[in-house]
Amino acid sequence: MTATALRPLLRHLPDARRSRMYLVDPVLFPYLALLFGLPIVVLFSCFNAAALRRWGLLAASLGLGVLGWMGFLQAVNVLSDTAFALIGGRAVNFAFGIVFYFLQRAHIRGHAFLGGQLVPLRPFYIGALVVAVFMPEPMARVLLGVPLG
Amino acid sequence: MDDDQPTEPRLTMLVSRASQIRQLLAVGQVTRAKELAAQQIADAPDDPSSYLSLVSILLREGDANAAVAAAEQAVRLDPEYAVAWQVRASALFRAGRFAAAEESLLEAIRLEPDEGAYFQLYAHMLSFGGKNAQALEIVQVALELDPDDESAHALFASLLHQVHPSRWRVSEEAARRAIELNPEDADSFAILGVLMMSQRKFAEAEGHFRTALELDPMNQLALRGLGQVVMAKNILYRPFMGYALMMERLGAGVQFMVVGSLWAIASVLRAATAEPVSTFVTVGYLALCAYTWFATPIVRAILKRKYPWI
Numbered sequence: 001m002t003a004t005a006l007r008p009l010l011r012h013l014p015d016a017r018r019s020r021m022y023l024v025d026p027v028l029f030p031y032l033a034l035l036f037g038l039p040i041v042v043l044f045s046c047f048n049a050a051a052l053r054r055w056g057l058l059a060a061s062l063g064l065g066v067l068g069w070m071g072f073l074q075a076v077n078v079l080s081d082t083a084f085a086l087i088g089g090r091a092v093n094f095a096f097g098i099v100f101y102f103l104q105r106a107h108i109r110g111h112a113f114l115g116g117q118l119v120p121l122r123p124f125y126i127g128a129l130v131v132a133v134f135m136p137e138p139m140a141r142v143l144l145g146v147p148l149g
Numbered sequence: 150m151d152d153d154q155p156t157e158p159r160l161t162m163l164v165s166r167a168s169q170i171r172q173l174l175a176v177g178q179v180t181r182a183k184e185l186a187a188q189q190i191a192d193a194p195d196d197p198s199s200y201l202s203l204v205s206i207l208l209r210e211g212d213a214n215a216a217v218a219a220a221e222q223a224v225r226l227d228p229e230y231a232v233a234w235q236v237r238a239s240a241l242f243r244a245g246r247f248a249a250a251e252e253s254l255l256e257a258i259r260l261e262p263d264e265g266a267y268f269q270l271y272a273h274m275l276s277f278g279g280k281n282a283q284a285l286e287i288v289q290v291a292l293e294l295d296p297d298d299e300s301a302h303a304l305f306a307s308l309l310h311q312v313h314p315s316r317w318r319v320s321e322e323a324a325r326r327a328i329e330l331n332p333e334d335a336d337s338f339a340i341l342g343v344l345m346m347s348q349r350k351f352a353e354a355e356g357h358f359r360t361a362l363e364l365d366p367m368n369q370l371a372l373r374g375l376g377q378v379v380m381a382k383n384i385l386y387r388p389f390m391g392y393a394l395m396m397e398r399l400g401a402g403v404q405f406m407v408v409g410s411l412w413a414i415a416s417v418l419r420a421a422t423a424e425p426v427s428t429f430v431t432v433g434y435l436a437l438c439a440y441t442w443f444a445t446p447i448v449r450a451i452l453k454r455k456y457p458w459i
Contacts, residue, residue: 006258006271008251010278016245030405031442034412087416094412098405114245121443129435 016110019051022117026104028124033097034090035132037144038068041100052107060103068096069145076146089144170202174209182206197223197233204236213244231260235267242274250274265295272304281312302327303337310344320344335365342374346381346394354378389440396441408438 024044033041042065049058075092079085112118132140166189173182186203193199200223207216220237227233234257241250251274258267268291275284285308291301306323309316321344327337342357355378361371377394380386396404415434419427 006255008248008255009275009280009283010247010251013247013278015247015249018245027442030408031438084420087420091409091413094409098409101405110245110247125439125443 014054014106014110016114017052017054017107018111018114018116020116021051022119023048023051023108023111024124025118025121026101026108028121028128029100029104030094030097031125032128033068033093033100035128036140037090038065038072038093038096039143039145041065041097042068045100045104048104048108052111054107057103057107061100064096064099064103068093068099071096072145086144089146093144167198167202170206174205179206179209195226197226197230199223200226201233201236204240208240208243213240216240217244217246229260231257231264231267234260235270238270238274247274247278263294265291265293265298265301268294269298269301269304272308276304276308281308284308285312297330299327299330299334299337302330303334303340306337306344307340310340310347314347317344317348333364335361335368335371338364339368339370339374342371342378346374346378351378351381392440404441407441411437411441 024047026045026048029041029045032044042061045061045065046058049055049061071092072089075088076085079088108118135143166185170182170185170189173179173185183203183206186199186206189202190199200219203219204216204223207213207219217237217240220233220240223230223233224237234253238250238254238257241247241253251271254267254271254274258264258271261267268287272284272288272291275281275287285305288301288305288308291298292305295301302323306320306327309323310320321341324337324341324344327334328341331337338357338361342354342361345351345354345357355375358371358375358378361368362375365371377390381390396407411434415430418430422430
């Protein structure tokens with residue numbers, strides 16, 4: 001390999017920005033999408049984007065959220081049995097949660113690189129689990145994105 | 150005599166001052182180093198190396214943006230000075246401007262294509278950006294240019310182990326070569342320890358981690374590795390440690406796939422079974438899911454609890 005053969009490889013790595021606020025680690029997004037559905041993930045994703053003053057990322061989060069919700073409804077409609085419909089819907093949510101993770105990973109890594117703080121993982125994980133266990137079923141369905149009625 | 154060229158006594162004075170600044174920084178005398186750097190800039194405002202001393206001080210103080218400004222001044226004074234581009238790259242990287250840092254380093258490499266240290270720094274940058282395979286290629290160039298650079302051997306060993314774990318013999322040779330070149334380098338011992346641990350040679354791994362800690366008591370890689378070795382020796386912890394280490398190595402993408410697949414299996418099992426079996430399935434799934442997702446922080450938490458010195 002010669003020096004002239006070298007091409008920039010980090011061109012797509014966004015510049016790091018640090019927020020003064022605690023941000024949500026995107027590794028939690030697929031988990032939250034599975035437990036509660038996409039709306040809460042979109043909310044956290046938009047919060048992270050706004051805190052980092054990344055308006056493009058915020059718009060992308062909203063757009064992806066709408067796409068995910070449409071995907072969820074599609075999956076629920078395809079399956080007639082309620083239990084299996086919810087399984088299918090949650091699978092779509094989980095898949096979109098992974099997309100959200102990859103969307104935010106570089107930005108949050110940059111925030112952490114500059115010494116920014118992240119919400120602690122374990123308390124958040126356990127707290128989310130407790131909330132999911134005790135949440136009333138109708139509220140859980142609304143959060144999942146099931147249309148009312 | 151050309152007025153722009155520093156005279157020999159003046160050059161000697163500047164070099165001696167730069168060396169003094171480095172020594173002061175090494176012993177933590179940042180304020181005194183800053184005074185000397187200011188004096189150096191006042192004495193030789195057209196010499197780019199005057200600004201480079203200031204860059205290292207500003208980086209030490211954590212003021213990366215000011216360091217970038219000082220490095221840019223050095224580059225403006227002599228755009229053909231490769232060291233200035235390299236220092237600018239380091240400052241930009243510390244400021245989180247990764248793409249600009251890469252461009253600056255590539256310019257340094259273009260100006261001085263035979264300098265192995267630039268390739269090594271570039272490999273570090275690429276590795277940070279998640280481009281380990283490309284970083285491996287770059288560090289190989291660094292090794293071709295300077296086969297006796299121990300840190301290049303250590304970096305090569307570490308990257309090769311991450312990119313091609315099956316080529317552990319080559320990684321081990323590189324780590325041993327790094328130690329041979331500099332037996333005082335704690336990182337090389339720690340990397341060799343990690344390689345031994347991946348081969349389940351726990352006793353050897355422990356020895357290397359302990360040597361690394363004797364050389365550098367705060368070496369994070371060695372501390373974590375030693376804790377893991379000690380735990381892996383315990384028959385109760387071993388399967389958990391093995392699983393956690395595997396998940397840590399495979400990365401987030403595979404973890405998501407594991408969690409998703411487990412969830413699909415658990416959902417089908419729950420639908421096919423009645424209480425209380427379905428509850429056990431749910432609890433088992435959540436426990437495995439948590440351990441897969443949070444393998445690294447959970448292992449660290451267990452280690453800290455069991456071995457407070459970590």
